[in-house]
Amino acid sequence: MSEADAEPAEPTEPTPGRTEVWIEKYRPQRLDEIKGHEDIVPRLQRYVTQDDLPHLMFAGPAGTGKTTSATAIAREVYGDDWRENFLELNASDQRGIDVVRDRIKDFARSSFGGYDHRIIFLDEADALTSDAQSALRRTMEQFSNNTRFILSCNYSSQIIDPIQSRCAVFRFTELGETAIEAQVRDIADNEGIEVTDDGVDALVYAADGDMRKAINGLQAAAVMGEVVDEETVFAITSTARPEEVEAMVEHAIDGDFTAARAALEELLTDRGLAGGDVIDQLHRSAWTFDIPEQATVRLLERLGEADYRITEGANERLQLEALLASLALENE
Structure with missing residues (x-):
């Protein structure tokens, strides 16, 4: 059995002197412990309490509680037996059609007692190939009498419509x-x-x-x-202070490209930020900068262009310097 196929190990008592990973230590065990999703949690709780669980799809950014919600549902439905009745697969590691045909079908067919159905949790389902999704659709139909699927994805648009129509879709937003x-x-x-x-x-x-x-x-x-x-x-966290990013932009808008480039150099070289991180912070903070609205609009336009070019493989430093240069030239 490969490492990816191994069942999750049972939690053990902390070993003295060993540091625990806090994201697991403080992972919510029940739905009512999940923070920040007041609209989603009560609906999931009703499915559990009424014993009427449909196929589910959780879509949204990373770190917002999708996996936690899936495991919490399993814990509440099966209690101490949840590990025997809950199969977790990561589609980004196991993307092929054979995974759907073999592992999922084997789990769905296996015998179990005391429960009406088992749960298969397919994480990062948007990484599945089209053929694998088509196979999954047929498997969901074939085993709908004794298996419930929970799919997790970042982009629901990457999931084929026949699967989406078979699921109750929950959209997890970034946590407040x-x-x-x-x-x-x-x-x-x-x-x-x-x-x-x-x-x-x-x-x-x-x-x-x-x-x-x-x-x-x-x-x-x-x-x-x-x-x-x-x-x-x-x-x-290798994060720039908002005021540092704002100062860099203000230098460029004031026409001082040399100062703006020096600020960018400090972020990239001294602080170790990646070009994508700088663009993310610029985008997040654009409307909080103390700059004219027209300048913010120009900044967002340049950010979109630079982000696209970097995504296509262009040099990060060159694109960011070009962004600052374009802002500086407009204000000479």
């Missing part, structure tokens, strides 16, 4: 600042970590709606010193 802040403070209290208010704000900003990023950032920052503050968070 309140939900991430509450989780960060809860973990900090449980772990006995002193975290400042600006440290929490920095974690929320660096996470950008991704709970995993926030928790990993907190754990990494916690080993750097006794207090988790803004400076530590930005250093450990």
Whole structure:
């Protein structure tokens, strides 16, 4: 049996002296423990309590609770037997039609007692090939009497319509600042970590709606010193401060390309940010910059062009410098 095929190991007691991964240690075990999805959780709970679970599709960005929701459903439906009745597959690793035909069918056919159905969770289902999705559609029909499928994907548009029409679709949005802040403070209290208010704000900003990023950032920052503050968070997460990004843009809009290029060089070289990270931060902060609205519109236009070119394989540094140069030339 390959590593990918192995069943998840049973949780064990922490070994003294060994550091636990907090994203697993604090993963919600039940649906009512999931933060930030007040519209989705009650609907999922009703499916569980009424024992009327349909095929489900969870679509949305990474780190928003899709996998956690799937495992929480299994825990609530099957209790202590959830691992025997829950099969998790990662479609990005196992994309072929053989996986659908073999592993899924074998699990769906296997005997089990005491429950009306078993659950197959297919993570990153949008990575499945078209042939595999067609095979999955037929498998969902064939075993609908004793198997429920939960599909997780980043982009539901990559899932064929016949599968989408067989599922109740739930769209997970990026988590709000309140939900991430509450989780960060809860973990900090449980772990006995002193975290400042600006440290929490920095974690929320660096996470950008991704709970995993926030928790990993907190754990990494916690080993750097006794207090988790803004400076530590930005250093450990390789995230630029919003004011640094704003200053770079303002230099360009003021026509000072040399200063803007120097600020970009510091972000890329000294701070270690990737070009895509710089574009993401520019896009997130564009409307919060203290710059004229017309300048923001021009900035967004240039960002879209640079992002497309980088995606197509262009040099990141060259494209970002060209972006700043175009803003500077317009204001000479």
